[in-house]
Amino acid sequence: xxxxxxxxxxxxxTANQVKGSAPDxxxxxxxxxxxHAANPSLIVFPENEKNVVxxxxxxxxxxxxxxxxGGRTGLSSAATATNKEVVVAFDRMNQxxxxxxxxxxxxxxxxxxTETVQNFAEEKGYYYPVDFAAVGSxxxxxxxxxxxxxxxxxxxxxxxxxxxxxxxxxxxxESLYLNKSLKKNATGYDLRHLLIGSEGxxxxxxxxxxxxxxxxxxxxxxxxxxxxxxxxxxxxRTFNKKMSVTACEFFSHQAMEKVLAAHAKLxxxxxxxxxxxxxxxxxxxxxxxxxxxxxxxxxxxxxxWVSDGVISQNxxxxxxxxxxxxxxxxxxxxxxxxxxxxxxxVSRAPEFVKTTQEIIQKSYPDWExxxxxxxxxxxxxxxxxxxxxxxxxxxxxxxxxxxxxLYQQIAKYDGSISAEHxxxxxxxxxLHYSRSPEEIEILKxxxxxxxxxxIINPGKIF
Amino acid sequence: xxxxxxxxxxxxxTANQVKGSAPDxxxxxxxxxxxHAANPSLIVFPENEKNVVxxxxxxxxxxxxxxxxGGRTGLSSAATATNKEVVVAFDRMNQxxxxxxxxxxxxxxxxxxTETVQNFAEEKGYYYPVDFAAVGSxxxxxxxxxxxxxxxxxxxxxxxxxxxxxxxxxxxxESLYLNKSLKKNATGYDLRHLLIGSEGxxxxxxxxxxxxxxxxxxxxxxxxxxxxxxxxxxxxRTFNKKMSVTACEFFSHQAMEKVLAAHAKLxxxxxxxxxxxxxxxxxxxxxxxxxxxxxxxxxxxxxxWVSDGVISQNxxxxxxxxxxxxxxxxxxxxxxxxxxxxxxxVSRAPEFVKTTQEIIQKSYPDWExxxxxxxxxxxxxxxxxxxxxxxxxxxxxxxxxxxxxLYQQIAKYDGSISAEHxxxxxxxxxLHYSRSPEEIEILKxxxxxxxxxxIINPGKIF
Numbered sequence: 001x002x003x004x005x006x007x008x009x010x011x012x013x014t015a016n017q018v019k020g021s022a023p024d025x026x027x028x029x030x031x032x033x034x035x036h037a038a039n040p041s042l043i044v045f046p047e048n049e050k051n052v053v054x055x056x057x058x059x060x061x062x063x064x065x066x067x068x069x070g071g072r073t074g075l076s077s078a079a080t081a082t083n084k085e086v087v088v089a090f091d092r093m094n095q096x097x098x099x100x101x102x103x104x105x106x107x108x109x110x111x112x113x114t115e116t117v118q119n120f121a122e123e124k125g126y127y128y129p130v131d132f133a134a135v136g137s138x139x140x141x142x143x144x145x146x147x148x149x150x151x152x153x154x155x156x157x158x159x160x161x162x163x164x165x166x167x168x169x170x171x172x173x174e175s176l177y178l179n180k181s182l183k184k185n186a187t188g189y190d191l192r193h194l195l196i197g198s199e200g201x202x203x204x205x206x207x208x209x210x211x212x213x214x215x216x217x218x219x220x221x222x223x224x225x226x227x228x229x230x231x232x233x234x235x236x237r238t239f240n241k242k243m244s245v246t247a248c249e250f251f252s253h254q255a256m257e258k259v260l261a262a263h264a265k266l267x268x269x270x271x272x273x274x275x276x277x278x279x280x281x282x283x284x285x286x287x288x289x290x291x292x293x294x295x296x297x298x299x300x301x302x303x304x305w306v307s308d309g310v311i312s313q314n315x316x317x318x319x320x321x322x323x324x325x326x327x328x329x330x331x332x333x334x335x336x337x338x339x340x341x342x343x344x345x346v347s348r349a350p351e352f353v354k355t356t357q358e359i360i361q362k363s364y365p366d367w368e369x370x371x372x373x374x375x376x377x378x379x380x381x382x383x384x385x386x387x388x389x390x391x392x393x394x395x396x397x398x399x400x401x402x403x404x405x406l407y408q409q410i411a412k413y414d415g416s417i418s419a420e421h422x423x424x425x426x427x428x429x430x431l432h433y434s435r436s437p438e439e440i441e442i443l444k445x446x447x448x449x450x451x452x453x454x455i456i457n458p459g460k461i462f
Numbered sequence: 463x464x465x466x467x468x469x470x471x472x473x474x475x476t477a478n479q480v481k482g483s484a485p486d487x488x489x490x491x492x493x494x495x496x497x498h499a500a501n502p503s504l505i506v507f508p509e510n511e512k513n514v515v516x517x518x519x520x521x522x523x524x525x526x527x528x529x530x531x532g533g534r535t536g537l538s539s540a541a542t543a544t545n546k547e548v549v550v551a552f553d554r555m556n557q558x559x560x561x562x563x564x565x566x567x568x569x570x571x572x573x574x575x576t577e578t579v580q581n582f583a584e585e586k587g588y589y590y591p592v593d594f595a596a597v598g599s600x601x602x603x604x605x606x607x608x609x610x611x612x613x614x615x616x617x618x619x620x621x622x623x624x625x626x627x628x629x630x631x632x633x634x635x636e637s638l639y640l641n642k643s644l645k646k647n648a649t650g651y652d653l654r655h656l657l658i659g660s661e662g663x664x665x666x667x668x669x670x671x672x673x674x675x676x677x678x679x680x681x682x683x684x685x686x687x688x689x690x691x692x693x694x695x696x697x698x699r700t701f702n703k704k705m706s707v708t709a710c711e712f713f714s715h716q717a718m719e720k721v722l723a724a725h726a727k728l729x730x731x732x733x734x735x736x737x738x739x740x741x742x743x744x745x746x747x748x749x750x751x752x753x754x755x756x757x758x759x760x761x762x763x764x765x766x767w768v769s770d771g772v773i774s775q776n777x778x779x780x781x782x783x784x785x786x787x788x789x790x791x792x793x794x795x796x797x798x799x800x801x802x803x804x805x806x807x808v809s810r811a812p813e814f815v816k817t818t819q820e821i822i823q824k825s826y827p828d829w830e831x832x833x834x835x836x837x838x839x840x841x842x843x844x845x846x847x848x849x850x851x852x853x854x855x856x857x858x859x860x861x862x863x864x865x866x867x868l869y870q871q872i873a874k875y876d877g878s879i880s881a882e883h884x885x886x887x888x889x890x891x892x893l894h895y896s897r898s899p900e901e902i903e904i905l906k907x908x909x910x911x912x913x914x915x916x917i918i919n920p921g922k923i924f
Contacts, residue, residue: 100807100809101699102695102698102699102808102809103807103808103809105807125703146648147648147652149646149648153645153646154645157623158646160652160655161619161623170900174900175900176898176900176901176904177876177898178901180807180876180877181807182805182806182807182840182876182877182878182881183615183616183805183808183839183840183841184611184615184620184805184836184839184840184841184878184881184882185805185878185880185881185896186608186609186611186659186878186880186881186882186883186884186885187878187879187880187885187889187893187896187897188659188660188661188885188893188897188902188905188923188924189656189659189660189664189905189908190609190622190655190656190658190659191901191904191905193622193652193655193656194651194652194655194656196652197648197650197651197652198650198651199650202651214702214703233564236564237563237564240676241587241676285747285748286747286748286749286750286751287748287749287750288748288749289748343644343645343646343647344644345562345565345567345642345643345644346564346565346645347562347564347565374646377645377646378644378645378646379645379646414639414642414644415642415644416644416646416647416648416649417649418647418648418649419644419646419647419648420646420648421648422648423648423649423650427649431649431650434647434649435649435650436638436639438632438636438637438638439638439640439653440650442638442653442911442912443650443651443653445911446651446908446911449904449907449908449911450904461650462650
């Protein structure tokens with residue numbers, strides 16, 4: 001950065017809004033992903049919309065690229081500054097601005113933590129249904145930029161469904177107020193939906209309007225053992241037709257073994273060993289619900305879809321069942337997992353798991369692959385564990401070599417190379433497996449409209 | 463059209479795919495709106511995706527603009543050809559292609575009638591929740607192009623929420639397959655949502671993938687009398703917090719009087735006269751629901767929000783109550799209504815009705831204004847009736863003069879000049895009241911990306 005640029009920056013930001021120490025650069029310069037090193041030039045902390053506009057205009061004038069930074073819990077390096085960019089951290093724009101109980105709209109600044117939104121909603125007697133591992137540290141701005149998904153998508157959909165209005169500063173430095181929390185608004189292209197999931201490449205959010213909903217009724221958790229993963233969808237369809245299914249997760253026996261080995265207090269849900277386990281969370285909406293759950297469970301058993309199963313009898317048991325699924329990532333982390341996050345149509349997920357497992361095993365027979373994920377929405381997390389005798393570098397190199405095999409499969413299944421983690425830097429070279437050349441060209445041209453100088457989050461996605 | 467162009471057209475369309483008689487030009491050349499006359503040069507009927515691609519490439523080559531045409535039930539002239547365009551009618555691309563009961567995805571061609579989709583879903587035991595007056599003749603392509611709304615938006619949202627995949631031919635003649643019915647797909651900007659609501663200006667749909675859901679449980683209808691419209695939201699909030707509200711409609715006493723005068727078989731829901739009536743449809747989800755409805759109704763009464771009210775005791779009564787709302791448009795049509803369709807945030811709707819009514823009455827004290835609409839989603843239908851002593855032409859001219867007053871109000875309330883009817887030709891000159899100059903410039907640039915020669919539906923929206 002030139003001296004003139006720095007001097008200019010100081011005309012609209014105070015000294016305490018700018019950080020540049022080595023630890024700060026490392027902390028704010030990257031997300032949770034591990035394959036790209038942080039190398040920003042400065043970290044800045046806007047405190048209001050005007051600061052953000054001034055930053056973008058300054059960046060255009062001095063040709064300094066900006067990288068937005070929220071809770072930095074992303075896994076695609078979309079919030080990683082690798083090339084002397086200035087990181088724009090939204091930590092100080094963290095106020096809840098308004099709650100309207102008729103509209104059920106909660107208005108927040110982008111730096112508000114996702115869990116704060118969940119808790120606020122709950123205190124008011126309502127519900128924010130986007131829920132995923134990083135809710136405790138992710139910021140709302142980041143969740144909107146990545147269109148966050150998680151465990152409740154099967155019933156409630158993605159973050160996209162819950163954003164009723166957005167204030168945005170584009171890469172041109174223009175302030176837009178999109179959709180204004182209108183329920184019906186047929187006045188041309190909906191730019192709000194273009195910004196949601198744009199990974200900070202089109203604009204920075206300065207205000208987020210969130211639609212809340214009613215709290216779910218009492219939730220029951222079932223864990224069911226399956227010999228054949230395809231039966232998970234028979235079970236899902238059976239329950240989903242008669243009840244409100246709020247989560248539909250699966251994990252392999254290997255995944256559960258790793259969790260049980262790492263957590264002595266947890267135990268298997270039942271004695272029978274199965275190849276896969278399905279975790280279903282359903283809503284009890286009134287009298288007769290408990291009996292209905294039992295009846296549907298029996299149907300699944302009688303049809304030979306499940307080999308064994310349990311229904312939670314209290315909230316502690318529900319929590320324990322959920323732990324079997326939620327502790328997987330943490331339990332396998334000592335094995336240096338090479339993670340992948342992909343999706344296919346729900347109906348094709350079991351077949352995809354089977355054929356992909358075969359392909360991986362054929363090329364790498366000694367690799368242990370841990371499968372788990374959100375089978376009810378077609379989102380599969382593939383975790384390849386490092387064989388002991390392979391160095392970390394060699395393992396990553398081999399895994400990256402296997403990525404192409406995996407993504408060819410994805411393309412064959414009309415799937416997505418990134419279900420919910422985004423593209424960022426991590427997957428940009430694979431984007432063509434999910435989007436056609438014509439689509440990618442359109443994405444690039446849209447980027448140019450919003451960011452004519454390629455100044456905000458350049459080089460991400462494509 | 464030049465002879466060369468016509469000759470070229472005949473190389474890829476058969477004679478029976480082209481119509482040019484005066485009645486055909488009139489029929490296919492316009493939608494239900496009345497302010498723009500039909501003046502197309504030809505009507506063509508593609509039968510497959512290749513026909514559509516060939517048509518667009520032909521149009522680019524010969525510089526002949528195309529106008530898409532579905533069921534032509536629109537009210538904004540988005541599907542009206544005023545300037546010798548070739549109308550592309552999708553009547554013959556009307557096949558249901560696939561239904562997957564695990565994904566609950568129904569795949570159709572764009573010419574399938576909306577009601578056909580509703581009926582198909584019902585036959586399979588599921589539900590397509592987009593419902594509005596023109597379901598019997600609108601085509602799915604048109605409903606996606608306008609992001610159709612209607613009476614169930616309060617619970618189920620707009621058409622946008624139910625489209626999981628789209629095949630599109632852009633104005634450049636490129637075929638795109640967007641989102642492929644993936645539930646999670648974080649691979650860059652979601653172009654599907656850009657196309658939904660684009661009024662045929664970015665591309666023509668050739669395949670639509672529709673997400674179905676479960677059927678609602680038993681529905682109860684309440685009609686409640688209100689002295690003050692603002693109490694409608696107290697009632698809505700009270701019911702919506704405890705139950706699933708599937709519709710929340712309102713109409714003025716004047717509106718009901720017109721319906722009762724035109725339909726001798728219908729009667730007022732109760733004897734007490736009220737200024738406004740609120741129609742609530744709620745879902746009975748289990749035992750205790752009937753008692754809960756009674757209790758909430760009592761609460762509303764005791765709080766002084768409602769002056770009288772009835773709860774439907776059977777489906778015939780529910781239907782009669784709905785008729786009071788649904789017959790309004792038809793009942794006022796002999797009075798040459800000047801219609802407007804606008805929205806504001808739900809919480810601001812009652813105040814907007816009040817202040818807007820005052821403004822209209824101040825300028826035009828002799829005008830009768832009929833208010834009704836979807837108060838639960840902030841969508842208000844304003845119908846100004848023609849005074850007997852005014853000629854139709856003079857009346858329309860005066861109403862159009864009043865439009866600016868109305869839209870200034872809308873802008874003041876951060877509302878939408880078009881809640882669900884779209885912009886088309888009818889409202890393009892008013893677009894600036896709802897979208898900023900910066901936004902409109904972005905819309906225009908997006909149009910250029912998808913349609914570099916301005917060949918599909920030129921001059922619509924902006």
